[in-house]
Amino acid sequence: MPLFAGLDWGGAGHAVCVVDETGRTVGRIEAGHDAAGLATLLARLKRLASPADLPIAIERPSGLIVDVLVEAGHPVIPIHPNVLKACRPRYRAAGGKSDPGDAYMLADILRTDGHRFRPLALLSDEIxxxxxxxxxxxxxxxxxxxxxxxxxxxxxxxxxxxxxxxxxxxxxxxxxxxxxxxxxxxxxxxxxxxxxxxxxxxxxxxxxxxxxxxxxxxxxxxxxxxxxxxxxxxxxxxxxxxxxxxxxxxxxxxxxxxxxAVAELPDGRIVMSFPRAGRICAAGILAELGDVRERFPTEEQLAAEAGVCPVTHASGKSRGVVFRWACNKNLRAAVTCFADNSRHASAWAARIYDSARARGCKHAHAVRILARAWLRILWRAWQDRAKYDPAKHLAAANITT
Structure with missing residues (x-):
């Protein structure tokens, strides 16, 4: 019978709950955040199932506890805190909160909706x-x-x-x-x-x-x-x-x-090949983009992660497009910085920006539109492990010629 675990992390200790495919609790673990506590946690989890067969849901996608679990062989599935907050009324009407309760919620969300989340893929040490x-x-x-x-x-x-x-x-x-x-x-x-x-x-x-x-x-x-x-x-x-x-x-x-550091990395040289990307800005993009291609199987997912495409709210005859708040803000800052710089070196980028401004967009909105356009090319170059080639960028080549 498959098992699912949820871990509610803390500064001094961690609460873990393990459930089976019916939602029944089969184990609860309280582990301290020290060498002995983490070793005990791994040993008790191993008694329930082999690490490869016991996925663990956690809110925080980084930190020592995540590194320990991944090193032990557990699939670690990050779940955004907003998801946990939205699911909380499913489990209690009074709005109570506790670490063991949150650990159970994470495990049960993984049991019922685990197919919606992607396991964490660790980046290389250089990234x-x-x-x-x-x-x-x-x-x-x-x-x-x-x-x-x-x-x-x-x-x-x-x-x-x-x-x-x-x-x-x-x-x-x-x-x-x-x-x-x-x-x-x-x-x-x-x-x-x-x-x-x-x-x-x-x-x-x-x-x-x-x-x-x-x-x-x-x-x-x-x-x-x-x-x-x-x-x-x-x-x-x-x-x-x-x-x-x-x-x-x-x-x-x-x-x-x-x-x-960014100049020494192959992916860093790819990002640096774009117009006016520079080194600091390219490093900011690569640091958030990473080197695991499976994280962003489509350029739409990368654009959503970078927060440069809006969110559509549609219901019946009403439809609205609003700013995307939930995103990787570090990636958005780096991508928009690059996009703003690129319009001074690329006629194609300048045309997209000027066109957006002519439609009444403010500067920040026009830069996000340009960043969305650049991400299509950046994602393709990153997936192909190839530097930016203006000759292959037909839209830009047509403008320059």
Missing amino acids: RALRALVRGRDDLVAQRVALANQLRALLEGFWPGAAAIFAAIDSPIALAFIRRYPTPDSAARLGEKRLASFMAQNAYCGRRSAAELLARLRAAPAGLAGEAEADAKGEIVRALAGLLERLGAEIARLSSRIEH
Whole structure:
């Protein structure tokens, strides 16, 4: 008799429920999240059935527990939390929730609807490493944006000129200026010659002269903070500027490693062959796309995963098309970034974008339309393990000729 298992994972322990084909519970396991607990879990599961014959449903598609189960030979089937939430009223009317109850629900969903879900296919170690680097870099970039906004808001409250003198508050020259002149009093004697010397020392590469920058600094409104308050806020400004400088250096280091890693992968060179894909953007696409072709047997599935095709709601005479919220947001960000860049190097891409804008689409919508068009070609090249060839892209070739 076939068996089905559900696992509700947790930070300290995991609840597992095993049911047979009739839905009867044949085993419940509580395992700690440590070496001994995971070993006990695998041993008890093995007593019920061989690993290959015992599929396990789980909400989270990654992590140590998933790696352990796959390594042991269990088919692991990820089930989206929204599916579990939608199925919850089937099992209880009061809306109660518990870890053993969720484990039973996962096992029973796998029993009744397992044919609708695809077992997890592990990516290669190189792709998993690339994904870790790309997602880690994205998190650091988000932190940099948050810190830069915090620094700008702080400066605009007591030293607006320091926030306005350079275009980007988190640029190296702006951070160096803020650390050197964190308060209005520290820049009271700043003149054109001194500012020019500062710009030369910090290798300023902008197009503004010292006179223009000084005029911009003096045109900003004066802060009203007292001397003690300004000094206190100046210390915070120095701290934030130091954090942003170190964060920028770490992002640059990770970017360099990502660029090298994606160029070494065969699939990376495929993605990089597309117009204006670059290396960082190509790495973001490949990190989410992976190297398991069976994950996306059709280009429609890839487009849905990337969130660049809308969702249709139709009932009777009513029909609506809405934005797709449920998707891989990391993949959508990478694909749309590439699509937006590509229109500056491909006449075909520019025509699709301009046509969408002419129909009244906003910029973000037009970029998603272009990304949907590019995914058809990207999916085909990825499946064929072939680089992008403009000569084979007939629609683009006809425009250029």
